[in-house]
Amino acid sequence: MDRTLRRSFAIPTAAKLELFMEDGQLGSHGAPAHEAVAEGHNSGPEHAATLLQEMEAITAEVQTLKEEAAAQIDVLSMVGGQDGDGGAPVPEVVEEEHSDESEHHVVSRDLICYHGFLTGCVERSIVTDRCGQRCRCSRGRFVQCTRVRREFTTMSRADREKYVRAVRTVSTDPRYKTDYDSMLTQHKTIFNSGIHQRDFFLPWHRWFMLQYENLLRRVDCTVTVPYWDWSVASRSPWRRRASDLWFPGNSGFGGNGEQTTEQCVTSGPFRRGVWNVVPSAGGSCLRRQFNLTDNPPDSAAVAEVLRIPHLQFDSFEIALRINLHDTVHCFIGGTMCSFDSAAAPEFMLHHGFVDKIWTDWQRRSAVHMHAHFSSVTAPMPGTNQLRTTAVLNNLRLPGGVRVQYQNPPRLQMRSRFGALRANSFGQASRGQFSVLSEIAIILFNVSKIEVEKARRLGMRLLPTRRRSGKRNLIDTS
Ligand SMILES: [Cu+2]
Secondary structure: OOHHHHOOOOHHHHHHHHHHHHOOOOOOEEEEEEEHHHHHHOOHHHHHHHHHHHHHHHHHHHHHHOOOOHHHHHHHHHHHOOOOOOOOOOOOOOOOOOOOOOOOOHHHHEEEEEOOOEEEEEOOOEEEOOOOOOOEEEEEEEEEEEEEEEEEHHOOHHHHHHHHHHHHHHOOOOHOOOHHHHHHHHHHHHOOOOOOOOOOOOHHHHHHHHHHHHHHHHOOOOOOOEEOOOOOHHHHHOOOOOOOOOEEEEEEEOOOOOOOOOOOEOOOOOOOOOOOOOOHHHOOOOOOOOOOOOOOOOHHHHHHOOOOOOOHHHHHHHHHHHHHHHHHHHHHHHHOOOOOHHHHHHHHHHHHHHHHHHHHHHHHOOHHOOOOOOOOOOOOOOOOOOHHHHHHHOOEHHHEOOOOOOHHHOOOOOHHHHHHHHOOOOOOOOOOOEEEEHHHHHHHOOOOHHHHHHHHHHHOOOOOOOOOOOOEEEEEE
């Protein structure tokens, strides 16, 4: 059928679809080619063949109409006022794989509207679907829909509250709790089965976050797992202002644990008495023991990790896993610095940032994108035979999911690389921090050889290149 003819109908697509399916043709609007099907006044093998062709044409047409209906449902829901990020301008959009092209976010006001009926979206514009995914408009349809993960402390209060609510729902509501419990328990069960070692660490945790995010989206499809950029907060990581991660209100995660052996968190939505960790983690209070005498790596250190060339993927992986990831786990301490770490709600935000750093590094080129240990061909533990290659590209994840990390607006003007240029090593403006943690080395069972490598790499991340002296490489607290 002629597309322009179909566009002119003053009947919503879903209604047309119904008509089409009831009659086998488009009622009075149907094209002549379909009429023979409805009339059915002939017989014999020749006519049967024609009928078959017609049926195939109709099936294809129904499929097209179904897709259009789905797209229009998205459009209608946006007109209802749903806009995933509150209409704020979004600085960075991944259009194609590896593309650095930037494009501004176009919201629903740019939809074409004829006589009160929505007929599509503006070709090539970027639109937000009913689940807050960022999509491209192509021939009236939403394509390349992508989940956007944001930095928690730069999200709106409402969005932060929504995330906390979703976590509380999956962890307490019987409809989700079984899946939630078994997911987090799995992390503990296979903690020492390779998921924290070089072969599987990055891809396995990317997959794990995806499972968790999929679960949260069963509660509210506009939710994505945020990340916490601890490097920006390096100088004062434990602040509890309204925008901070550790804010004690409903839009935060609460603060430090009590300074007792139990270390129970006593503030915020995950405090003792109102929220418990999964049974496999003891089923009682969430524990934290902030490291109050040292700081997590700063953003110049993260930038230095991002500078590691693709031919040194093994160094990049060690720096990200041991110097950054392992260390921050035990900076937060308590549940996060134990085999039960995944039971801490902040686990996913920490891993969100680790995965963002990997993603930023992968986006440098196609070789970065596919850099991983080629000798690793075994399936990842607990993933139903998924191989590492299945999750290397965040824009091609299992289930057709596309994920992108949005840089916080306030950091937009100084990207990681810009920050590094502005803060050359040795500058007094950088604070003190550690890039290795003795207790994390034990928890994550890091080999002596890797500890040595991480120690050498850690030297490159510190504000000065001095090899000895005041700077603590190891956090011994
Ligand atoms: Cu882990």
